[in-house]
Amino acid sequence: MTCREFVPAILDFLEGDLDAHRRRTFLRHLAGCGDCARYLESYRTSVALSREAGAGSDGSEPVPEELVRSILAATGASEARSVFSGRRAPSHLWNMLAGIAASQVLFFYFGS
Amino acid sequence: MLAMVAPTPSTALDPGSDESLLLAALRRGDEGAFERLVREHGGRLLAVSRRFLRNEEDARDALQDAFVSAFRSVDRFEGSSRLSTWLHRIVVNSCLMKLRSRRRHPEEPIEDLLPKFLEDGHAAVPSVAWRRSAEELLEIAETRTLVRAAIDRLPESYRTVLMMRDIEELDTAEAARLLDVSENAVKVRLHRARQALRELLDPALRGGAS
Numbered sequence: 001m002t003c004r005e006f007v008p009a010i011l012d013f014l015e016g017d018l019d020a021h022r023r024r025t026f027l028r029h030l031a032g033c034g035d036c037a038r039y040l041e042s043y044r045t046s047v048a049l050s051r052e053a054g055a056g057s058d059g060s061e062p063v064p065e066e067l068v069r070s071i072l073a074a075t076g077a078s079e080a081r082s083v084f085s086g087r088r089a090p091s092h093l094w095n096m097l098a099g100i101a102a103s104q105v106l107f108f109y110f111g112s
Numbered sequence: 113m114l115a116m117v118a119p120t121p122s123t124a125l126d127p128g129s130d131e132s133l134l135l136a137a138l139r140r141g142d143e144g145a146f147e148r149l150v151r152e153h154g155g156r157l158l159a160v161s162r163r164f165l166r167n168e169e170d171a172r173d174a175l176q177d178a179f180v181s182a183f184r185s186v187d188r189f190e191g192s193s194r195l196s197t198w199l200h201r202i203v204v205n206s207c208l209m210k211l212r213s214r215r216r217h218p219e220e221p222i223e224d225l226l227p228k229f230l231e232d233g234h235a236a237v238p239s240v241a242w243r244r245s246a247e248e249l250l251e252i253a254e255t256r257t258l259v260r261a262a263i264d265r266l267p268e269s270y271r272t273v274l275m276m277r278d279i280e281e282l283d284t285a286e287a288a289r290l291l292d293v294s295e296n297a298v299k300v301r302l303h304r305a306r307q308a309l310r311e312l313l314d315p316a317l318r319g320g321a322s
Contacts, residue, residue, distance in 0.1 A: 002233025011303040038239035039227070039310075042317070046310040047278060048246035053259035054279045055163070063154030063175075071150050071176050072143075075183040 001029040006036045010043055131195055138186045150179060153196060157203045164207035164275060166264065170214070171207075178206035204280060205290050211272060219267040225308035240318040249317065262312040270305035277302050 001009075006029050012018045013026050030037055137145030154175065161171035161178075182202050189198055228236035249255045263271060276287040277298070284302075288295040 002229075003235045004229040004233040007227055007307070008303070011299055011306070035235055035238050038241045039235070042239065042242050042314065043306060043310050045242055045246045045249070045317075046313055047306055049249060049255065049259045049313070050263060050274060050278045050306075050309060052246070052250050053256040054263050054275070061155050061159075063151065063158050064172075067158070067172050067175070068147070068150050068154065070172075071154070071179045072147060074176050074180050075146065 001025045003029075003033060003036050006030070006033070007039065010040060014044070014047075132191065135186070135189070135191060135195060146183060149182075149195070149199075153199050154179075156196075157199060160200065160203050160280065161207055163279065164204070164272070165210055170210050174206040174210045175203060177209070178203040181206065200280070201282075201286070201290070204276065204282065208272070208290060211268065215268065219269060222267050222270055222304055222308050225311045226304060227307065227311075240314075242314075242317040243319050244317070258316055259309075259313065262309055265312055266305055266308055270301055270308060273298055273301040274305040274309065278306075 006026065009018060009022065009026050013023065018026055030040065134145055134148065138149065157178070158171060158175050161174045162168070165171045165174060178199070182199055189195075230236050244252075263274065266274060273287060273291070276282045276290070277284070282290070284295045284298050288298045291298065
């Protein structure tokens with residue numbers, strides 16, 4: 001195995017998807033190549049950093065009140081209001097648009 | 113169809129649990145229950161939406177669309193996963209819809225951020241060990257800013273897969289289904305995204321840099 005072959009196999013190695021033969025070859029190359037060992041280590045560190053740092057806010061802040069009202073209005077629980085534009089939208093129009101958006105989300109989520 | 117959200121026995125709802133009672137109230141059309149759902153989960157899910165979309169208005173729109181979808185499909189939720197897991201998947205899907213709708217320009221190629229190799233198979237640029245471990249780096253306040261900025265520099269389709277797999281912790285099959293691509297395509301994209309992220313972080317984290 002060369003370094004060019006080692007690098008594409010990293011993901012499968014980390015996810016345990018290498019078969020026994022490829023895993024042995026991978027580990028043999030790793031043991032003898034300091035360059036690939038350093039690359040793998042920094043790759044692993046990148047993954048760990050993105051998992052921890054990329055997540056950012058844990059969402060412990062409450063959802064803004066105007067957004068709660070807007071969501072409840074969009075579900076038909078109360079009169080619709082366009083809180084983002086600052087304009088009041090006709091409730092039948094708002095409900096129609098919300099229905100279309102919801103249908104699209106559901107179609108892509110469950111229909112594929 | 114909701115059963116397609118990968119259930120695991122350990123996360124199934126217990127009959128009589130608070131969440132099961134909430135689900136029963138939602139199915140009855142109890143408006144108070146829906147409001148409770150929005151208030152209990154909305155903050156965390158808005159954070160998810162903000163991470164994906166990086167635009168407050170889009171993030172709020174996507175969250176609203178997701179809750180409308182949830183509201184309309186709660187009858188089909190079988191309780192085989194936690195409500196929070198189910199809602200999370202719907203929000204991620206809503207964000208993907210929003211990303212698709214606003215994608216207007218061809219994205220930057222990622223090849224410049226991938227390692228190059230010589231004809232003999234060795235790396236064209238030798239790797240240099242990083243100065244600190246992930247644990248040590250995460251204790252430094254600037255690291256989070258550095259990493260988030262690097263993630264934001266990834267081409268959108270790669271950033272999206274990295275977000276789904278490494279940050280939102282969806283498995284490959286779920287990510288593939290939501291993106292409507294093969295599992296292999298997700299793995300290829302994820303590996304490239306991680307390599308590109310490593311490359312972007314390398315100048316700041318490699319040994320010898322201050």
